[in-house]
Amino acid sequence: MSHSSLDAFLANSRDVLAKGPVALIFAEDDTELASTLTHHLDQGFREVVALMPGGFSLPADLGTRVHRINVEFTSAGVVFDAINRIIAAAAPGTWFYYGYNAEYLFYPFCESRSVGELLAFHAEERRDAMLTYVVDLYAEDLARNPDAVSRDQACLDRLGYYALARHDPGSGETLERQMDFHGGLRWRFEEHVDWNSRKIDRIALFRAQKGLELRPDHTFNEAEYNTVSCPWHHNLTAAVCSFRAAKALKRNPGSAFAIDSFNWRNSTRFEWHSRQLMDLGLMEPGQWF
Template identity: 60%
Template sequence: MTFSSLTEFLSKARAALANGPIAIILMEDSIEVDSTLRHHLDAGFRQVVAIGVPDIVLAPDIAPRVTRVHHDALSDTILDDAVNGVIAAAPGQWVHYAYNAEYLFFPFCETRTVGEMLAFSTEERRDSLLTYVVDLYAGDLTAHANAVSMEDAHLDRSGYYALARKDKNNAFAERQLDFYGGLRWRFEEHVPPPRRRIDRVSLFRARSGLRLRTDHTFNLPEYNTYACPWHNSLTAALCSFRTAKALRRNPGSAPHIKTFKWHNSAPFQWHSQQLLDLGLMEPGQWF
């Protein structure tokens, strides 16, 4: 199903959004669009909404399985327009949002579906799941100038840290932290301070009055927490080439980066166990 605009989609797609979980994929360019959509379909999302300009062509085996929405995913208001629009249109449904060349991994995702994970989270009375954005990058930038390669993907195995988050009254926010690391930490001189965090609550349950803000946090504080009050909660990872792409595309940073590899780089194994072993996601009480 294809919609000619985001407005048309939000006005007519309530029936399509009645069955979740829902994945919103914002297609900023055509890089690895097909692999991104295929990954989320295979994860078990019942609805995958692909938002991007009409020039982006989807593979024949994928196009019939997704809802296509023609809209500029590079718009400054994309989070407000698309994600908050879906929140309003699909109350009660679990929603995930990501960009192309970003791949959701959660504990045991090789043998369990995203629906099973979200059912467990619902039983734990959690309405949101923290996801860490784990930067991926090609090991050989000569062979892969845009820093994207599924076969030569690498990640940082260390260098991640968290700082206490303060609220608008300058008090420490309960069970909220600002997380840092990856390429945004190593090349921070090329990344504006508001964009250096790697925490993103990209899995959440839509409800009336909920709003996603431009810094990837929500207007309801409990949605921004990393755990419930009584024990550690499950978290996930969003393995993403997006920062590497931007650093290679940006004329201010590209000339200064000959490689992203360093002594703490490791080949990405495309398996949840590697992320669990590195402490980049947490199974909580889910075994």
């Protein structure tokens, strides 16, 4: 199912956005594109939409299971503009996930429960958005994997994460139940990372509503969407396990030759299982058992 542009998709495929959950995958390059799409199909997303340059190819079996939209990533704003246009076209209440290629959504008990079950429970707790932590993945051996990507030998940091209170940029007042989270490669190699790209929190799961907009800092214009949890107890959180930062650090000329390994004393092999992420405190099951 291929669409020549986002305009064509929105004009002819409104039914795709009428009932979720819908996964929006933005392919900045073709690294692990097939595995990314397959991962989210396997999690039970009702629709998977892949936005990618026209020159990228997909395996034949995936081409019939995802909605492909040809998009050229001419600037960082293309992603946010596309998401906001899709939100505006979607039926209110539709659940969405957004991420990039070589990023994999994990949530508590995802090995036995679908993403639809996750979001149904979250909605019952009167939550319209879910906080996710972007957990940096990286290849154990950069000599063997110079692009820093290896699913078979993926590592993550087991320690080194922290949160700071978020403040209103205008008044300077502390924002209720909002935090800025840091850690992973963006923290350890912060000298190579732009200040605006160092946070690891992302509201990657959310429900469309009229007037909702995603901002370039991965927060929404609706304050409650940006909160860690509701006022009365902890809610579910999820993790986006991502090679994106590692790829960027090894491709950027300013950092590529300064980094010969991402390993440190707190590196550990990624087990590709939600239990490991919960044990490390990188996502929260809340009241969902």
